[in-house]
Amino acid sequence: AQSVSQHNHHVILSEAASLELGCNYSYGGTVNLFWYVQYPGQHLQLLLKYFSGDPLVKGIKGFEAEFIKSKFSFNLRKPSVQWSDTAEYFCAVRISSASKIIFGSGTRLSIRP
């Protein structure tokens, strides 16, 4: 069965530090990949997505992610985090138009001012 793994459950960084959150999926075929963010008390919002083409995708608020097919990975990065980036981040995968979107367990990001 398809699955999405986020190995970092809680990441704590200081402002201006660089961020990389890991995401791995298990599926050998064509996938679409997403990163969502959930700010405290809010619903999930789309950060960025990979559909095809350039494996380096840029999203909102300075986030980017790189799709590495050989590693089944789609890691999220940001060169310099801000306190306002404190949130939970979810990686998700969709494998066909009729299939469900599978979410990882999420990574909680805490930023020290």
Place this chain on the structure above:
Amino acid sequence: DAGVIQSPRHEVTEMGQEVTLRCKPISGHNSLFWYRQTMMRGLELLIYFNNNVPIDDSGMPEDRFSAKMPNASFSTLKIQPSEPRDSAVYFCASSLADRGSPLHFGNGTRLTVT
């Protein structure tokens, strides 16, 4: 666009009562998803519909849970009877039935069963 609309925002009920959560997807979206979020289990997919037809309900916890989508603009998730362990935030999300289309989430319903 008004986005995905869920109601109520908060629901507090006693164990044994029936609870009905409502969702209006974004107009034109033909896929609808119900998720449950708790601290212990994270974000769980309960059921999803394509073109008003339930496709996968394997995430529905048990027979106490049921979901319907009578038309393209409305869905309900019902819990009868409710139990304290059902306390969670329930999210509805919609998308186009295209694998590149992201989900758009509603603001969720925070359910507390006492």
